[in-house]
Amino acid sequence: QIEKLVTKRATFGMGCFWACDALFGATPGVLRTRVGYAGGTLDSPTYRNLGDHTEVIDIDYNPEVIGYQELLNLFWNNHEYGLTTRIKRQYMSLVLWHDEEDRLTAEQSREKEQRKRGEPLITEIKRFERFYPAEKYHQKYRLQAHPWLVEKLRLKTSEELLGSTLAAKLNGYLAGAASVGQFEQELPSLGLNEETTEYVRKYVVENQGNGLYC
């Protein structure tokens, strides 16, 4: 019996999108990530001309492995800036929900987080409307810094960079978003050979726990 995997989508603005691409990419249950612009009204924004849009991470995930609340916990705890202080709209704290249930979860979660922290959070919670993927060079930014690996694993095209679960995970591993333990546990399912395994492992060991940066 073949059951079709029902995937869900989540979209967050939490600062520069390179860092949260790595964070969510390495999170078990996340299937695909894309960085881009959303939340505003300007048609066809670009990195140089964002208009009123915000840098966001757009995630496809398997709800049987990870829930929206868990994604929200990662969201609250990994803002580079903008959770309590207003800076530019490019980096504002933003939850774009995709269904009514997620709207409720997000609003309740913000309440709880605010009580816990004892200071007002400026996160906006709005209906998702439209996502504009960012330029190719922003996608899996940490992974693309390793052209040898990208070439070896054939992850060069936009389609592969945006659509591949492996690309999402590698982008996180290389940035130090996973522990060595998690990496070793997931390794058998990644389909890497000895050479690419050694290459990635070195960065996982070096970078684990370094904190994500932009």
Ligand code: MHO
């Ligand atoms: N600090 C980075 C931010 C890039 S980001 C995609 C830079 O100045 O290039 O917003």
